Amino acid sequence: MSETTSAEAAEPDETSDPAPLSVWSRVVAGTLGFTLCSAGAIAVFRTQNQAGCVALILAGSLFVILTIGGNPLHSLGFGEAQMRFAVQKRRREAIESISDAPPEEARRALDVLQAIDPGVTSDASFRYQSARTYEELARQRFLQLFPDCAVGGRSADVARNIDFLVHRPDGRVIGVDALCVERESALLPMAMISKRIDRATQSVVPTLIMSNAVPSPPGQQLLERARAEGAKIRYVFWRDERDDSALQAAAGELFGQPT
Incomplete structure (x- = not known):
């Protein structure tokens, strides 16, 4: 599927006629x-x-x-009041069309969909697809940046927030927690960071929090304190290949810690 096809499939076309009622x-x-x-x-x-x-x-x-x-009516309004009838169906169809696209194309299509329909971020299926796409992109980047490593699913003895494990040939392993936030202005809340720090202290493998959002100031302070106390957890901001150097540095630091 090409980039154009993905973007067009993601866009709810307001000018097209809705499907007839049964x-x-x-x-x-x-x-x-x-x-x-x-x-x-x-x-x-x-x-x-x-x-x-x-x-x-x-x-x-x-x-x-x-x-x-x-x-079905697309909208009925008086003044600024609008009642929308087909929005949920159109969103669902757009998101479903993205689900089969490769991760890079899916990310671009999701960005287009969010740009033309900001309210889609409140849709559970959109949030699920965004998280799934981000995790797949994270897996791909690890395979490209660390070609000698193996990427696989998490095991039963690691924290529940771990999305996948990265195995180095020498036996070193790190767990990756891929956190996707739909709104660019959103921050990772302190409560979310605190929970992951608590789980990391009980995990058998070091934990890398990889996210497209930055921690809130209190959350950042918690991470710095945990790092100073020797917790096997690191955070890295990663959105695309421009952030690869930071990802390599954070993962390399964790790989240096014994499991």
């Missing part, structure tokens, strides 16, 4: 529409809550429109 969807929408309209019409004569009556009639009319037109 027969059952139209039946359900029609039933709801006529029920709500009828309830609203009856309520006009039996209650004093005119706003509620109007809301029932408007909601029922919306479902009737869906039934007649046969297509």
